Amino acid sequence: MIVSLAAAQFIAIVFLVPIMEFFISISGLGASTIAPDDWGEYRLSALVQTSLTRAPDKSVRIEPTAALRNYMEANPQAGYAVFDARTKAPLPGSSPALVAALAGLERIDALAIKFRVPGDEIGRARGSLRLLETPVGRYAIAVYGYRFAWDDLYGVAKLFLTWHTAIVIAPGILGAALVAWIVVRRGLTPLRAAAADIASIDVHTLHRRISAQQTPKEVAPFIDAVNHALSRLDAGVAAQRRFVANAAHELRTPIAIMRAHADNPDDAAFRRDIKRDIRRVQSIVEQLLASVRLAAHCEPAIDEFDLCPTILTLIADITPLAIENSRNIAFEGPPCRISVRLRKWALECVVTNLLDNALRAEPTGGVVLVRVSAPASIDVIDHGEGVRPSEMERVFEPFWRRDTTGNGAGLGLAISKELVESMGGSLSVEQTPGGGATFRISLKES
Structure with missing residues (x-):
């Protein structure tokens, strides 16, 4: 139970918040500052990163991969540019229009910015520039005109599922697990006590009942159900005991009469009486067998x-x-x-x-x-x-x-x-x- 609670809290922290933010933004509900197209930034940025290559002369340029080319064919309004983090110089392969729009970048020292190119006829176009560590070094990657597609969810997921995220939320998860352990242990203490009481009940102590005092309201119906079951079982066992006692009493009378007749077999009424008593014993035995057969469900x-x-x-x-x-x-x-x-x-x-x-x-x-x-x-x-x-x-x-x-x-x-x-x-x-x-x-x- 503790593991389940901790897992549920982990899923809620890691997935629920970004998922809810995502759906709020794409549905247009609420006051989200994130537009639907903003979620498309991460996939285009990731495609540009994978396209960075280092030439034999140690220079770095953009060599579009097949995935990036396919993306640009599907989104011709998009553009990308990569700048050296130190010199602010654009790398070969960058979009000239985007490089021109960001001409004043050398005067800006920022880790991330959102921008829109003045005079852009595409009203919904958005741009983003982030300073990132790439396989070929530290570069500022700018992307512009991206659009949201369902394929972007993979890039968004990768953004959240990182070691940094794990380190940040680890204390919260551990604290939640500790709280869950304390709450569950404390809440189940009355249930463990009830389990010990149930384990001590046998056929001779069916009259005992489990105390429902100090038990959580969620557990009380279970305790009541067990007590009702014990009451039914106690009544059933008592009925069986009465059944056996009465059956023994009923059998004892004809057997005693048969025994008395057996002591005097020459009596004229012996045959008549013995047949009557045998029928009576047979009837009682058949009724007992029928009752047992019915109760055992062995039809x-x-x-x-x-x-x-x-x-x-x-x-x-x-x-x-x-x-x-x-x-x-x-x-x-x-x-x-x-x-x-x-x-x-x-x-x-x-x-x-x-x-x-x-x-x-x-x-x-x-x-x-x-x-x-x-x-x-x-x-x-x-x-x-x-x-x-x-x-x-x-x-x-x-x-x-x-x-x-x-x-x-x-x-x-x-x-x-x-x-x-x-x-x-x-x-x-x-x-x-x-x-x-x-x-x-x-x-x-x-």
């Missing part, structure tokens, strides 16, 4: 299938249990095919659980009705005690049971609702006309 691939044959297969599987308990199951299907795309195992788990609940709620000799209708819904209808209006939402809470002395772990409807919602559907309950409960699964048609 298999999505299946596409016809809804009616799938439901009929489930009804056929559970019919022997219904007959054994003196109940019947009726099925009503739609006149057309209903195709769905979802996890088949999840739907089978939900429908099986609803059928099991309905058979237990249905009076002896009654009929549980399963209805499949378009676009993609499944109704499981019983005619038992039904669900009171005040219990419509509570029936989907984990481990909630109206009768705590009856069979069942209170997990089935909660897990069923989660499974249906994970498939993009909904599970609801309403009262059956004439008494009973109707559970409706609404799915998305493929």
Whole structure:
């Protein structure tokens, strides 16, 4: 972060100021004293410098390079002249008109001047003379009539990116880096303290929260988000602990009964009771597995299938249990095919659980009705005690049971609702006309 701040400050100091000055001048906005054409001076001056050559007799003259000739062809109004820094004598190759205009140069001792030739018909023409160190010595280079072109940006950049510029701005950059280091270190101190607090939190100390006192306003939302995440995690772990404790309690009862029956296998009711207890244990285990499977997001691939044959297969599987308990199951299907795309195992788990609940709620000799209708819904209808209006939402809470002395772990409807919602559907309950409960699964048609 400190390096990034220092780099940003370096770029702002070195590039932003000249770039802004450049755009202000060429746009005509503001009160800039630099005209757009002034930026063309540096390229023409650089081209003239590269054209200075020393002859075998040690004399220096201007031998225009190809780049300088091309520039003069594109800008015929331009001119250039080079003067000896000591004698003020013009070098061969200088523009005669410009030498004549600067005839009084020997009486001037200046490092740089801006000028305009009197009587020049080109109103926007400008001139510049600078005393420069060139590869062949110290000379005053005068350029005149230059015009701005986008190619001049390279020359302007070279003007600013020099060792002199680096030396001048180095103290400012170092000072800015030092200030950034101090500010960042001071500002991140509360964050480091919060990180230490977070690192000390484990599954046994999820109740702890990170203090947001003395933290910068920019960091406070992060601390609040971490605290909210810890609250959700703490609630989730607490729910899992209650889940495990309740599941263990629910399993302990049928296992104890099975163990008691095993001690007296000659009892006449042994086979009936043992089958009932095995079904109860199996139901609890399947519900627990479904819950874990849902929480772990380890679902298999999505299946596409016809809804009616799938439901009929489930009804056929559970019919022997219904007959054994003196109940019947009726099925009503739609006149057309209903195709769905979802996890088949999840739907089978939900429908099986609803059928099991309905058979237990249905009076002896009654009929549980399963209805499949378009676009993609499944109704499981019983005619038992039904669900009171005040219990419509509570029936989907984990481990909630109206009768705590009856069979069942209170997990089935909660897990069923989660499974249906994970498939993009909904599970609801309403009262059956004439008494009973109707559970409706609404799915998305493929």
